[in-house]
Amino acid sequence: MNVIEIKNLRKIYNEKTVPVNAVNDVSLSFKAKEFTAIVGASGSGKTTLLNLIGGIDTPTSGNVFINGKNVSELSENKMTQFRRDNIGFVFQQYNLLPVLTAKENVEFIMELQKKPKEEREKRVTVLLTEIGLADKINERPAKLSGGQQQRVAVARALAHKPTFVIADEPTANLDSKSTADLLNIMEELNQKEGTTFIFSTHDQRVVDRAKRVIVFEDGKVISDTSK
Amino acid sequence: MTTKLAWRNIWRNKTRTTVFLLAAFFGFAMALFALNLMKSISQQRLDDAKNLQTSDLQIHKMGFQDDKDITLFIPNAENVIQKVKENANVDVVAKRISTNAVAASPENSIGCEIKGVEPTTEREISVVQDFLVEGSYLSTDMRMPILISKKTADKLKLKLKSKIIITLKNTQEEIVGGSFRVAGIFATPSTPFDENTVIVNYTDLQELGSISEPQEIAIKIKDPTKLIETQSGIQETLSAEYEVNNWKELLPELNAFDAFINMVGVLFTIIVILGLGFSLMNIMNMIVQERTHEIGMLRAIGQSKFKVFSMLLNEAGVLMMIGAVSGILFGYVLTLIASKVGVPISSGLDMLGIRPVMYPKLNPEIIIMVIVIAKILTVAIASIPAYRAMRIKPNY
Ligand SMILES: Nc1ncnc2c1ncn2[C@@H]1O[C@H](COP(=O)(O)OP(=O)(O)OP(=O)(O)O)[C@@H](O)[C@H]1O
Ligand SMILES: [Mg+2]
Numbered sequence: 094m095n096v097i098e099i100k101n102l103r104k105i106y107n108e109k110t111v112p113v114n115a116v117n118d119v120s121l122s123f124k125a126k127e128f129t130a131i132v133g134a135s136g137s138g139k140t141t142l143l144n145l146i147g148g149i150d151t152p153t154s155g156n157v158f159i160n161g162k163n164v165s166e167l168s169e170n171k172m173t174q175f176r177r178d179n180i181g182f183v184f185q186q187y188n189l190l191p192v193l194t195a196k197e198n199v200e201f202i203m204e205l206q207k208k209p210k211e212e213r214e215k216r217v218t219v220l221l222t223e224i225g226l227a228d229k230i231n232e233r234p235a236k237l238s239g240g241q242q243q244r245v246a247v248a249r250a251l252a253h254k255p256t257f258v259i260a261d262e263p264t265a266n267l268d269s270k271s272t273a274d275l276l277n278i279m280e281e282l283n284q285k286e287g288t289t290f291i292f293s294t295h296d297q298r299v300v301d302r303a304k305r306v307i308v309f310e311d312g313k314v315i316s317d318t319s320k
Numbered sequence: 321m322t323t324k325l326a327w328r329n330i331w332r333n334k335t336r337t338t339v340f341l342l343a344a345f346f347g348f349a350m351a352l353f354a355l356n357l358m359k360s361i362s363q364q365r366l367d368d369a370k371n372l373q374t375s376d377l378q379i380h381k382m383g384f385q386d387d388k389d390i391t392l393f394i395p396n397a398e399n400v401i402q403k404v405k406e407n408a409n410v411d412v413v414a415k416r417i418s419t420n421a422v423a424a425s426p427e428n429s430i431g432c433e434i435k436g437v438e439p440t441t442e443r444e445i446s447v448v449q450d451f452l453v454e455g456s457y458l459s460t461d462m463r464m465p466i467l468i469s470k471k472t473a474d475k476l477k478l479k480l481k482s483k484i485i486i487t488l489k490n491t492q493e494e495i496v497g498g499s500f501r502v503a504g505i506f507a508t509p510s511t512p513f514d515e516n517t518v519i520v521n522y523t524d525l526q527e528l529g530s531i532s533e534p535q536e537i538a539i540k541i542k543d544p545t546k547l548i549e550t551q552s553g554i555q556e557t558l559s560a561e562y563e564v565n566n567w568k569e570l571l572p573e574l575n576a577f578d579a580f581i582n583m584v585g586v587l588f589t590i591i592v593i594l595g596l597g598f599s600l601m602n603i604m605n606m607i608v609q610e611r612t613h614e615i616g617m618l619r620a621i622g623q624s625k626f627k628v629f630s631m632l633l634n635e636a637g638v639l640m641m642i643g644a645v646s647g648i649l650f651g652y653v654l655t656l657i658a659s660k661v662g663v664p665i666s667s668g669l670d671m672l673g674i675r676p677v678m679y680p681k682l683n684p685e686i687i688i689m690v691i692v693i694a695k696i697l698t699v700a701i702a703s704i705p706a707y708r709a710m711r712i713k714p715n716y
Binding site: 185 | 325328329617619
């Protein structure tokens, strides 16, 4: 069963002036538990693709199906709710609310979902232990290193047990040690929780860790290999 | 969580928040104080005028009000007084003779209104005795005592126990004169009253003017909120020959300045509120500007538009409410202190009947009004930036 299926997806920016085919007729599918890297030169359309899959952006044409549901047809409010309940996001930086502690950031989406306190607490404890930050539970992001912040972001993305996680260059601002740590955690959680991961990267060391690699060029898939 | 988040968010910029909170604190305190002070001034002024000059209700013979003609007395006054006393809301009833006269000393003379009162009942109904600066109330050990104001005493160059000649037209239309002795000198907050009024014993004036019946019956009522009902209740028991007026009808010129006095407090409050509203608007605009990125991130991970809107409204609410509540408390304390030590009012306003020192009372309805205004203002002002924030696209 495919978790995500995209069909003839197209995103054209500046259609009326200087059109940019950021995503140019792409069809792809992702199975449950996949651990996929999307690679390609700067401007090749990785971010645009991830935003379309994640429902942050709407395609010019084509459709995105998630668990068989055509999400491209959802209204703005329904889409927001869909993102909240089904997708986890990790961004390159500024993932966390600076006024909340690590714990509060991790449980933020569960709070939006009005999950009961005990359930939230339990989940947060498990995840923060998993990412090795049990002792930083009450620290605000400013007191954490960049790598630690990204780990908290991964924990937040997974807290509400989404169908899949989208991570746009999650290691771009990290040194090699932190990059390795983050990938270990992502891989471990991918195995343990069975969550599908799709991440974009420029970093060859990250690409090497992926189970499937999709290479992008000028908005098109030029290769798609699984290990 | 919403309040906690709002609380932490407002402290992201400590200086900005502190400055706003201080402004709101003092603004609300001063507005509350000013509103209470002005309301108290206006209330006191009305009370003074009423207590000095009219009492709650007055009965006259129809037509007397026009030129205070001494011959227009109240027929069967004792009968009328008995009837009035039957009304459940009536507290004290006093009869008065009142006519125009000339008061003269060897130095000078002035036109005035002379009032003949029964000292025992009059003391319960009027407050002139509270404003005596020299001497005593119409004392019994002095023959033909008279109370005059400090202003009249100065004009006529009179001292305590000085002689003063009162000339008036009696009921037989003859000019008659009597010699009175100054028993007391008063200075009330009401300049018109002081410039115009002299007070003597009922029986002395009765004799001088050959008057058998009073021209005025003054009534003090128990529950002032039932003024109009009591007035019409009494009027119904009397024939059309008698006219019952309430103090507002008797002192029409008072109400004109009343609105003006209250306006001062309201205007001050409006200025404060506009100032606070403007800074709140600025702060909220800055917040949206600074946090555009963060709000885009929140939208991306699934926070609804509505939640973004309410998040900002909450922040504005917490900000304004801390300022308002602490400011109102401070204003409350200020008013309490002022009600003990008094607030000096610049001289010159005594022409309007305003006391030189005011002891403001706290009006609960003013506190409620200020809170309601603060709430409406916050929602109205914060809604615009919150709406802009709500429309930020999911982004990161
Ligand atoms: N909002 C936008 N408006 C117009 N053009 C855009 C917009 N976003 C992206 N583009 C263009 O679309 C193309 C794809 O951009 P995208 O950001 O998806 O590439 P990317 O692979 O993520 O690059 P990078 O590795 O630098 O992050 C680029 O040519 C870019 O200039
Ligand atoms: Mg990108």
